[in-house]
Amino acid sequence: MTLEQLLTIDAIVKEGSFKAAADYLHKSQPSISMAVKKLEEEYQINLFSRDEYRPSLTADGRVFYDKAKLLIREFRELEALAEQMSKGVESEIRVSIDAVSPVSLVLKFLKDFFSKHPATRLTLKFEVLSGTIERLIDGDVNIAITPKPQVEYTFDSRSITMTKMITVISTQLIKDEEKVTDVFLRSHNQIILADSARRIAKINSGVLAGSKSLTVTDMGFKKELIMQGLGWGGLPYGLVKDELASKKLTRIETALIKDRDIEIFIVRDASKPMGPVMKELWERAEEGAIG
Structure with missing residues (x-):
C-alpha cells in the first residue's frame, strides 16, 4: 500500500469517475485503474463496484x-507545514467561493491582495451552498467564502460582508399579470441552483413548496434561463441590477417569497497553521477590506 494509491482512491471518490480522477491528478486513466487494481489484489478486497456507469x-x-x-488529511497537513518551514512563503493558496457571495467584490479583493504577493499562486473554486465548506473540510482549499457554515467542525470564521438575494422573473413573462402571486409562480418553473456538496448534507434554500422546478449547477446558467423566460428564481442583487434597471427582469415578492439578506463569512480550518x-x-x- 502506498500513499499514491490512497490519493488515487480519494480522487476517484471526489471526482466521481476514473477519467475525472486521472484529469485531476494529471495522469493517464490506465495508470489510475492499475493503481486501484494492485491495491485490491494485494489485500484481496473490492474497493469499487464497476456495475454502474460511475464507480461507487x-x-x-x-x-x-x-x-x-x-491518513490523507494528516499527510496534507504535514506537507503544508513542511512547505511553510522550507520556503517561508506559501506557493499556493486555494479559495472556494460560494455562488451567492458578492463575487465581483470578492474577486477585486483577491486580485488586489495577490498582486502584492506574486510568489503565491491563487487557485479558485466556485461552489454552491454546502459544497463550499465541503471543499474546506476535505482539504481541497485553504479558505472558504460562504454563508455561515451549517456543519460542526474546527472552523475559525469572520463575517466580512453581506449579500442580498432577490427573486426575479422575466418582465415578458408577467406582462399580462396585474400582480404576481404564489399561485402564479407555482404554475411556472422555479429555477433552482443545486448544492454542489457530494458527501455532507445538502441545503435547499428558498424553495417554494408545491412549485415546478428546473435544477441547474451554475449561477450564470440559472440567470440565463430566467432571462429567457423559462422560469423564475432567486439571484444575488449585484448579478441582476443592470437587468432590473433596463426592465428586462422584474423583482418580485409574494406572501411566501421575500428578499433575503445573507451574511458572508471567511472561513478556515482552525486546526491548520497559517503561513x-x-x-x-x-x-x-x-x-473589512472585502466589504
Missing part, C-alpha cells in the same frame, strides 16, 4: 476509505 465504493471500500481519509501570506490575507479580510 463497496461496503469494504467505504470502511477502507473512511480510514484512508484520516505568512495566509495570515496577512486573513487579517486584511478581518479589517
Whole structure:
C-alpha cells in the first residue's frame, strides 16, 4: 500500500469517475485503474463496484476509505507545514467561493491582495451552498467564502460582508399579470441552483413548496434561463441590477417569497497553521477590506 494509491482512491471518490480522477491528478486513466487494481489484489478486497456507469465504493471500500481519509488529511497537513518551514512563503493558496457571495467584490479583493504577493499562486473554486465548506473540510482549499457554515467542525470564521438575494422573473413573462402571486409562480418553473456538496448534507434554500422546478449547477446558467423566460428564481442583487434597471427582469415578492439578506463569512480550518501570506490575507479580510 502506498500513499499514491490512497490519493488515487480519494480522487476517484471526489471526482466521481476514473477519467475525472486521472484529469485531476494529471495522469493517464490506465495508470489510475492499475493503481486501484494492485491495491485490491494485494489485500484481496473490492474497493469499487464497476456495475454502474460511475464507480461507487463497496461496503469494504467505504470502511477502507473512511480510514484512508484520516491518513490523507494528516499527510496534507504535514506537507503544508513542511512547505511553510522550507520556503517561508506559501506557493499556493486555494479559495472556494460560494455562488451567492458578492463575487465581483470578492474577486477585486483577491486580485488586489495577490498582486502584492506574486510568489503565491491563487487557485479558485466556485461552489454552491454546502459544497463550499465541503471543499474546506476535505482539504481541497485553504479558505472558504460562504454563508455561515451549517456543519460542526474546527472552523475559525469572520463575517466580512453581506449579500442580498432577490427573486426575479422575466418582465415578458408577467406582462399580462396585474400582480404576481404564489399561485402564479407555482404554475411556472422555479429555477433552482443545486448544492454542489457530494458527501455532507445538502441545503435547499428558498424553495417554494408545491412549485415546478428546473435544477441547474451554475449561477450564470440559472440567470440565463430566467432571462429567457423559462422560469423564475432567486439571484444575488449585484448579478441582476443592470437587468432590473433596463426592465428586462422584474423583482418580485409574494406572501411566501421575500428578499433575503445573507451574511458572508471567511472561513478556515482552525486546526491548520497559517503561513505568512495566509495570515496577512486573513487579517486584511478581518479589517473589512472585502466589504
